[in-house]
Amino acid sequence: MDKIEHIGIAVKDLEKSNQLFASLFGAPHYKIEEVVSEGVKTSFFKSGPNKIELLQATNPESSIAKFIEKKSEGIHHIAFLVQDIFAEIVRLKKEGFVVLNETPKKGADNKLVVFLHPKTTNGVLIELCQEIHISQKI
């Protein structure tokens, strides 16, 4: 794994949180993106070299809605950048990690993503993400 790509924070009200984090970082979000298949609306902030993703549920079945119901707002996942997500899935499964979606799916920010089950990662939801290259068909 290369580096932490971003930290995902679950929020109830994206508009309010966008203002809050803009005040915190002294700069507004640089993009908003809805991932319809995941039932989330996301916004992205930069703080120096670091990236923060805010996630708000767009329907009650969304994993973000369930997270907030159970745990309230807060850090939802940590995302690591990988070069070859398919190779990482094979490697991590061999190591005994439970991959939540065996086939990488298209997430926000032009990435292929998979999640590792928190029960195998000390309670932390880990996202692996890889840039989608133009030549790749999903």
Ligand code: ZN
């Ligand atoms: Zn993420």
